Amino acid sequence: SLLGLPDSELFMPRESDFLSLEPLEPVTEAGLDADEYAGDSPELAAARRRHPSHPDFIPVQSPVVNDHERTVSCLEELAESRTELADVRPGPLGTLDVYVFADGTTLCMTPGHRETAERLAAALRAGETPVLLGGSGVSGAYALTFACGEESIYILADRVIASL
Template sequence: MNAVCTVLLLLLLVLTAGLLVHVRGLSRRLDAATAAGAAPPATVPAPDDAAIRTAVAAALAEDREREVAEARAFWAEQEARSAEDAPLFDTPFSGADPVDGWPLYFPRPTGPQDAPESAEDFPHTAATERMDPEFADALRTALEELIAEGNGMRTGHPVQSGAGAPADLEVQAEPAPTAPDPRRHPSHPDFVPGQAPSREWTDSTLNRLSGDGTALTDVRPGPLGTLDVYAFADGTTLCVAPGDRESAERLIEAVRCGDEVRLLGGSRFSGSYSLTFATGEGTVYVLADRVVASL
């Protein structure tokens, strides 16, 4: 009995000692954590205002220099384009008196004395190589008519009476100068090169082309989007104004690829036209204010 009590007492002493050691370790850890938390935090250095101002000024200067460089490049490009377009519009039209003091400018040639005899005589330059021959002839004809009208206004002059002059010859009065009709210029939507066929003729031609399934052989876009010329296999041509560059390029690409391009039909509504072409990949729609078929 005494031995059992002694063993139990020893076990109790061992457990008590272990518990005391564990509690002492926890106390030390708690003291270390408390001491670490009580330590003053590390100080953050104050920002340098001068450095910030210097960085902001440098960034603003870089942005300003970049904007100035972009502006200079833009205006240089504009001046280059103006220099390229200047030779086409630097000759004033002198066939008639200026309207309200403003001179009229037209593309060269300015008259029959300077114009070539035909479209083939035009000098082959970078600008004229892209001009359609039929459009060039129509443009030259329109300018000649304008100049002829302007010269006609100065044909009547007083006739001086003298020996050999009829006594009853009346003096022609010079008519008042009139401004040229802007509808004669190819840039006007109502301009039609040459003798314009009737709308009934154009409608019947469109019906014949769509009914016969005549193939489209070529599309010749005019300059500045004024008009496009569509040529068919039977020799028929359609002048479409104004030109549609996107549709013309699609049709040209289809013709060059060897696809059979045909006119499915054309309709007229509110004075305008709608043409539908069938290509190998789908359909192409062309909207125009005027469509004129060749006679």
């Protein structure tokens, strides 16, 4: 058995399990002399740099942004700007609910909560415009608060993913 778990159970770490880990330093290796391929055409030289098997290959560096940090930042922006909720799509059997805001931001939340999603969808159909008041992380989950007229609607989800 792996990690003391029965063989029938698969261990899948959650993102919160990695939050306290420090990032590793990048590995640097001495490259080959550039003169070795001096006679190559620019296209071939570019192809050599792009192929992972080439010793001089350098992967495209993209800014590393933690998914959790990006989601929290997006939730903060939605709350500060009081961006209106434009659409709610409850998932089947509470699997995944999708919330679309007027600026195009989409929140996917799992597990979904059908009753809450339907309350927000009904408010939209009635002409009310729910807005996100704020959210917070609670033991690796998210708690979101929407204002809908005089009412506050709360959602608790294990996982929230924000995209533009």
